[in-house]
Amino acid sequence: GDSVTQMEGPVTLSEEAFLTINCTYTATGYPSLFWYVQYPGEGLQLLLKATKADDKGSNKGFEATYRKETTSFHLEKGSVQVSDSAVYFCARQRTDYKLSFGAGTTVTVRA
Amino acid sequence: NAGVMQNPRHLVRRRGQEARLRCSPMKGHSHVYWYRQLPEEGLKFMVYLQKENIIDESGMPKERFSAEFPKEGPSILRIQQVVRGDSAAYFCASSPALEDSPLHFGNGTRLTVT
Numbered sequence: 001g002d003s004v005t006q007m008e009g010p011v012t013l014s015e016e017a018f019l020t021i022n023c024t025y026t027a028t029g030y031p032s033l034f035w036y037v038q039y040p041g042e043g044l045q046l047l048l049k050a051t052k053a054d055d056k057g058s059n060k061g062f063e064a065t066y067r068k069e070t071t072s073f074h075l076e077k078g079s080v081q082v083s084d085s086a087v088y089f090c091a092r093q094r095t096d097y098k099l100s101f102g103a104g105t106t107v108t109v110r111a
Numbered sequence: 112n113a114g115v116m117q118n119p120r121h122l123v124r125r126r127g128q129e130a131r132l133r134c135s136p137m138k139g140h141s142h143v144y145w146y147r148q149l150p151e152e153g154l155k156f157m158v159y160l161q162k163e164n165i166i167d168e169s170g171m172p173k174e175r176f177s178a179e180f181p182k183e184g185p186s187i188l189r190i191q192q193v194v195r196g197d198s199a200a201y202f203c204a205s206s207p208a209l210e211d212s213p214l215h216f217g218n219g220t221r222l223t224v225t
Contacts, residue, residue: 045216046214098156098167
C-alpha cells in the first residue's frame with residue numbers, strides 16, 4: 001500500500017549545523033508531498049509542500065525537492081536554530097485525499 | 112481568522128467512561144478529518160466527514176468509536192467505554208476542498224485513560 005518512510009530519530013544538533021531528514025514514499029500516481037512540524041504541546045503545522053516532480057517547497061529556511069526518480073522528499077536546512085527543535089513529519093496525499101504520515105523525526109537543537 | 116479549534120486540550124477518563132472530543136474547523140472549511148497519534152508513532156487517519164455525512168471511516172475502530180459533524184456546531188469524536196489503549200493525542204484537521212489542499216490541524220486533545 002501507499003506509505004511514507006522517514007529517517008528515525010532522535011536527531012540532536014548544535015546551533016548553525018546542517019540538518020537533513022530523509023523521506024521516501026511508495027506511490028501510485030503522483031501524490032502531493034508535505035512536511036509538517038509539531039512543536040511541543042502543539043498540533044501539526046504545514047511547513048512546506050510540493051505538488052509535482054521537481055517542485056521545491058521552501059519555508060523558514062527549510063527546503064525539500066520532490067524527486068520522482070528516487071521517490072524522495074528530503075528536508076534540509078542549512079543552519080538550524082534552537083527554535084527549530086520539534087518533531088517533523090513527512091506526508092503524502094493520496095488521490096483519495098487521505099494523508100499518510102511518516103512516524104516523525106524528533107529534532108533537538110542545542111545552543 | 113481562527114484556526115482549527117479543539118477542546119478540551121487534555122482529557123482524563125477512567126476505564127469504562129465516555130470521552131467526547133470536539134473540533135471546530137477553520138472558517139470556510141467544510142471537510143473535517145480526525146487523526147490519532149499513539150505514543151512514538153505518526154498520525155493515523157481515522158475518519159473523514161463533511162456536514163452531516165461520514166465520507167470515510169475506514170480508520171475507525173469497529174467498536175466504541177463514532178464521529179459526527181452536524182449541520183450546526185462542532186464535529187464530535189466519541190469514544191465509549193474507554194480503555195487504556197485509547198490513550199493518545201487526537202488531532203482534528205480541516206480543509207476547504209479535496210485536491211491539493213493542505214490540511215490545517217488543531218492543537219489536539221490528549222486523552223489519558225486511567
